[in-house]
Amino acid sequence: MTLTEDEMTQAAPDATKEIGKDRRRKEDQRLITGRTRWTDNITLPGMLHLAMVRSPFAHATITNIDKSAAEASPNVVRVITGADVAEEQGGLPNAWPITPDQVTPNHPPIAVDRVVFAGEIVAVIVARTPAEARDAAELVDIDYDELPAALDLKEAAEDKVLAHPDLGTNKSAFWKFDSAEAGTGGNVDEAIAKARGDGIVIEREYRQQRLIPAFMEPRSTVVDPTGEQITMWSATQIPHILKFLLAAVTGVSESKIRVIAPDVGGGFGGKLQTTPEEFITFLVARKLGKPVKYTETRSESLMAAHHGRDQWQKLTLAAEKDGTVTGFKVELLADLGSHVSLVGGGVPVLGAFMFNSIYKFPAYQFSVQTVLTNKTWTDAYRGAGRPEATYAIERIMDELAAEVGVDPLVIREQNWITHEEFPFTSVAGLEYDSGNYEAATARAKELFGYDELRAEQKRRRESGDQVQLGIGVSTFTEMCGLAPSRVLGSLDYGAGGWEHASVRMLPTGKVEVLTGTSAHGQGHETAFSQIVADRLGVAFEDVEVLHGDTMVSHKGLDTYGSRSLVVGGEAIVKAADKVIEKAKPIAAHLLEASVDDIEFEAGRFSVKGTDQGLAMAEIALATFAAHNLPDGVEPSLDSDATFDPVNFNYPHGTHLCAMEVDTETGQVKMRKYAACDDIGNIINPLIVSGQVHGGLVQGIAQALWEEAVHDDAGTLVTGSFVDYLLPTSADTISFDLDHTTSPSTTNTLGTKGVGEAGTIASTPAVVNAVVDAVRHLGVNDVRMPCTPERVWKAINDARGGAQAETVGAAAPHFDESTGMDGTVDRTTGGTDS
Amino acid sequence: MTRINLTVDGSNVSDDVEPRMLLVQYLREKLGKTGTVIGCDTSNCGACTVHLDGVSVKSCNVLAVQADGHEVTTIEGLAQDGELHQMQKSFRECHGLQCGFCTPGMIMQSVDLLKNNPHPSEEEIRVGLEGNLCRCTGYHNIVKSVQHAAAQGGAQ
Ligand code: FES
Ligand code: FES
Numbered sequence: 001m002t003l004t005e006d007e008m009t010q011a012a013p014d015a016t017k018e019i020g021k022d023r024r025r026k027e028d029q030r031l032i033t034g035r036t037r038w039t040d041n042i043t044l045p046g047m048l049h050l051a052m053v054r055s056p057f058a059h060a061t062i063t064n065i066d067k068s069a070a071e072a073s074p075n076v077v078r079v080i081t082g083a084d085v086a087e088e089q090g091g092l093p094n095a096w097p098i099t100p101d102q103v104t105p106n107h108p109p110i111a112v113d114r115v116v117f118a119g120e121i122v123a124v125i126v127a128r129t130p131a132e133a134r135d136a137a138e139l140v141d142i143d144y145d146e147l148p149a150a151l152d153l154k155e156a157a158e159d160k161v162l163a164h165p166d167l168g169t170n171k172s173a174f175w176k177f178d179s180a181e182a183g184t185g186g187n188v189d190e191a192i193a194k195a196r197g198d199g200i201v202i203e204r205e206y207r208q209q210r211l212i213p214a215f216m217e218p219r220s221t222v223v224d225p226t227g228e229q230i231t232m233w234s235a236t237q238i239p240h241i242l243k244f245l246l247a248a249v250t251g252v253s254e255s256k257i258r259v260i261a262p263d264v265g266g267g268f269g270g271k272l273q274t275t276p277e278e279f280i281t282f283l284v285a286r287k288l289g290k291p292v293k294y295t296e297t298r299s300e301s302l303m304a305a306h307h308g309r310d311q312w313q314k315l316t317l318a319a320e321k322d323g324t325v326t327g328f329k330v331e332l333l334a335d336l337g338s339h340v341s342l343v344g345g346g347v348p349v350l351g352a353f354m355f356n357s358i359y360k361f362p363a364y365q366f367s368v369q370t371v372l373t374n375k376t377w378t379d380a381y382r383g384a385g386r387p388e389a390t391y392a393i394e395r396i397m398d399e400l401a402a403e404v405g406v407d408p409l410v411i412r413e414q415n416w417i418t419h420e421e422f423p424f425t426s427v428a429g430l431e432y433d434s435g436n437y438e439a440a441t442a443r444a445k446e447l448f449g450y451d452e453l454r455a456e457q458k459r460r461r462e463s464g465d466q467v468q469l470g471i472g473v474s475t476f477t478e479m480c481g482l483a484p485s486r487v488l489g490s491l492d493y494g495a496g497g498w499e500h501a502s503v504r505m506l507p508t509g510k511v512e513v514l515t516g517t518s519a520h521g522q523g524h525e526t527a528f529s530q531i532v533a534d535r536l537g538v539a540f541e542d543v544e545v546l547h548g549d550t551m552v553s554h555k556g557l558d559t560y561g562s563r564s565l566v567v568g569g570e571a572i573v574k575a576a577d578k579v580i581e582k583a584k585p586i587a588a589h590l591l592e593a594s595v596d597d598i599e600f601e602a603g604r605f606s607v608k609g610t611d612q613g614l615a616m617a618e619i620a621l622a623t624f625a626a627h628n629l630p631d632g633v634e635p636s637l638d639s640d641a642t643f644d645p646v647n648f649n650y651p652h653g654t655h656l657c658a659m660e661v662d663t664e665t666g667q668v669k670m671r672k673y674a675a676c677d678d679i680g681n682i683i684n685p686l687i688v689s690g691q692v693h694g695g696l697v698q699g700i701a702q703a704l705w706e707e708a709v710h711d712d713a714g715t716l717v718t719g720s721f722v723d724y725l726l727p728t729s730a731d732t733i734s735f736d737l738d739h740t741t742s743p744s745t746t747n748t749l750g751t752k753g754v755g756e757a758g759t760i761a762s763t764p765a766v767v768n769a770v771v772d773a774v775r776h777l778g779v780n781d782v783r784m785p786c787t788p789e790r791v792w793k794a795i796n797d798a799r800g801g802a803q804a805e806t807v808g809a810a811a812p813h814f815d816e817s818t819g820m821d822g823t824v825d826r827t828t829g830g831t832d833s
Numbered sequence: 834m835t836r837i838n839l840t841v842d843g844s845n846v847s848d849d850v851e852p853r854m855l856l857v858q859y860l861r862e863k864l865g866k867t868g869t870v871i872g873c874d875t876s877n878c879g880a881c882t883v884h885l886d887g888v889s890v891k892s893c894n895v896l897a898v899q900a901d902g903h904e905v906t907t908i909e910g911l912a913q914d915g916e917l918h919q920m921q922k923s924f925r926e927c928h929g930l931q932c933g934f935c936t937p938g939m940i941m942q943s944v945d946l947l948k949n950n951p952h953p954s955e956e957e958i959r960v961g962l963e964g965n966l967c968r969c970t971g972y973h974n975i976v977k978s979v980q981h982a983a984a985q986g987g988a989q
Contacts, residue, residue: 028925031933034908041867216934216968263855265934297871521932521969686928697971721877729972730963
């Protein structure tokens with residue numbers, strides 16, 4: 001990667017500094033040699049194994065469970081039903097009730113008398129080996145009375161069939177933001193009414209299909225109850241939150257629980273959860289007094305680990321005739337699935353402040369109705385709320401450009417915040433600290449060869465080529481680095497957003513850094529070592545980063561929401577600075593100088609104007625020996641810091657995608673993808689580019705391939721990797737990336753989050769490109785994923801005249817049979833997945 | 834139970850196994866070769882890839898009894914005399930891994946790929962790794978890693 005010059009650009013990396021270097025990862029030596037500790041690798045003496053019996057029905061009453069055959073099966077130790085533990089099993093927590101009157105069903109780990117999604121746990125086998133547990137699971141005889149299931153999101157929103165009949169409604173919560181009420185902007189309905197008279201109104205309904213996070217390591221939990229502390233190893237992103245919630249739910253003292261997230265094989269939000277499986281393993285281990293392990297199969301994971309996205313988005317954009325936007329109104333339906341999970345209800349709220357994106361909209365309104373259905377519960381998936389928002393705004397900005405008849409980049413430039421306007425308070429009330437959309441866009445266009453590709457597109461259109469070329473734009477921003485505790489509190493989130501770190505100076509001059517973040521592929525050990533090496537002037541190799549064990553790094557709020565560097569990294573900086581402050585008086589004492597004369601530079605404490613000095617390692621050793629310390633100074637340099645930022649940070653970027661669409665077959669093929677992201681200062685460019693690549697492919701996969709599909713009975717038909725299509729190496733291409741740099745002003749490192757950026761940005765870029773390739777044929781939407789069948793049908797319907805006209809200004813039409821676009825009355829919309 | 838004798842990462846091993854036991858289960862549960870992992874139950878992900886007599890196989894797709902009399906190499910046996918295999922070096926060099934869960938299988942498959950085609954094009958690499966899923970890297974740096982290994986003569 002190269003740096004793009006402009007006045008906000010980070011200085012070229014200083015060779016003497018670790019920050020900015022492409023350090024190869026410390027984590028890799030173990031991972032490339034198979035010296036790994038995944039939770040499923042852990043075996044303890046006397047360990048018992050669990051298998052889950054899961055409901056085949058989406059909604060049913062459990063009328064009888066006969067466990068005698070399973071109990072008699074070889075080496076089965078116990079068979080447990082929900083009724084057996086109804087009193088003691090507790091309920092899974094919801095940490096984010098988004099409204100005071102949110103309807104929140106009880107969430108028992110093992111269903112007691114009714115099942116509410118296909119895949120819910122009904123009984124648990126405890127056996128001496130995993131195979132024996134699974135064999136016995138086949139022998140549990142359960143009678144169900146099937147009940148009507150609420151499956152379709154729109155129908156569920158009308159309470160036609162109840163997912164939880166005892167609650168009397170499927171509507172869980174209604175949450176709204178209105179810029180006129182908040183005092184951050186005007187009245188959106190007035191803006192729309194005015195535009196209907198003398199401007200442009202674009203109305204669309206987009207579908208965010210249901211996705212499955214599909215981390216590669218299936219979830220696994222081991223609980224060892226044999227020590228004074230009950231130890232849980234789990235494939236989780238959130239060991240600290242899990243520990244706290246285990247205590248809160250089970251009543252076991254928090255001080256008696258230790259949670260370890262050892263090597264964790266990906267998460268993407270999918271392991272930001274407290275799961276029934278974790279609570280069950282904990283319960284069984286405590287009951288039997290023996291170590292217990294549960295590892296899910298991939299099929300179980302796809303069915304029962306939480307899903308993501310799943311929204312209908314009704315959008316109304318008002319603009320003047322020249323394309324200057326005057327208001328944007330967003331009405332969402334969000335499918336919670338069977339339960340309101342840990343932060344599931346809050347996911348759409350995380351998007352609420354982002355539909356206005358990088359633009360200066362005078363009026364904005366957002367509302368969401370969250371809805372219970374009889375499907376797998378949903379929660380965070382990479383981006384959580386922000387990809388949905390970015391998709392909606394970036395798709396509809398293209399529609400506006402088409403309506404006005406200008407290039408999509410022109411319509412964006414006309415509406416975006418210019419770089420002189422930062423810091424900028426958005427119509428959703430957020431203060432964007434820094435950014436430069438012009439610079440990122442200019443660089444992305446250059447990388448992409450924008451003008452040449454537009455020229456080729458024109459040629460192909462004119463010649464009527466069977467394979468048409470489309471160019472898709474996405475100029476995204478996001479709020480990340482979760483984060484300000486006060487803001488989270490004002491949104492009724494159950495916890496704060498600070499992060500904790502400790503820096504321990506060892507007598508040999510080595511440094512141990514404890515972080516409350518919990519990496520599962522992000523490379524924290526490497527990046528945090530670089531930060532500490534620079535800060536303390538020690539060697540990169542001398543820094544050891546410890547994480548993911550509540551007994552070692554006792555305090556933290558874990559890893560999600562692109563927060564680890566911007567919040568956790570900053571906590572490390574603050575702890576390291578305290579080490580330096582503690583070392584100064586000791587250095588002064590040893591150097592027989594006044595503290596005021598001590599300078600710290602590149603790992604050395606020296607006396608101003610002299611060549612006398614001592615290295616950090618020498619101070620560390622002297623402090624350890626403690627033979628000659630100043631009076632009243634404690635013999636320790638170790639320091640802690642907890643950092644709570646005052647604001648989120650706002651990465652942005654311009655993503656450009658070229659797609660080829662075969663107009664006869666509907667087959668689509670990615671031709672080129674170029675992006676220029678601005679994520680502030682970069683600690684390790686290699687790690688950053690890896691985060692972007694992976695993020696891009698997850699977002700592209702939503703656009704083109706992935707969808708969790710349930711049949712009419714509520715069974716997940718995409719229940720294995722045969723049917724749930726993760727992209728392969730053969731489906732994807734290599735990317736052209738660069739970055740511009742507008743340092744964040746909300747942390748001293750000037751960094752912004754990057755974990756979710758690629759995913760947030762790429763989905764609309766791809767779909768915009770597909771639509772752009774065939775817009776001249778009358779198509780203005782293709783529902784995701786853009787399978788050949790859907791693309792072909794869109795073209796065919798358009799050719800048949802159903803869609804042949806350009807979208808009208810005030811009243812775009814909607815073809816219900818294709819679920820294609822336009823004004824949709826929720827009551828008559830297309831079928832849900 | 835059936836008695837099997839085989840070589841795993843250079844050591845001779847012998848065990849009684851259930852006929853239904855998969856090679857990957859044998860490696861993990863009986864031998865403690867937990868470097869090889871299980872990512873799916875439909876032979877789609879490739880996380881379990883090992884070499885059987887020098888050829889890559891998905892070890893969830895082979896019964897332990899089928900490995901009787903054969904030679905198995907896992908990720909744990911790839912480095913020789915403490916020296917990493919070029920493919921391992923290249924994955925580290927090119928940041929071809931993030932969480933590392935797909936990595937053992939990905940590296941074993943990549944080694945096999947270069948053995949059959951020492952100088953593959955990007956397209957050939959992408960097709961050759963199609964049976965190995967990675968959720969973290971987007972494949973960009975995996976492809977680069979294999980190209981890097983090829984350029985370093987990693988096919989030996
Ligand atoms: S575990 Fe063997 S292919 Fe997935
Ligand atoms: S590195 Fe995580 S799945 Fe490939």
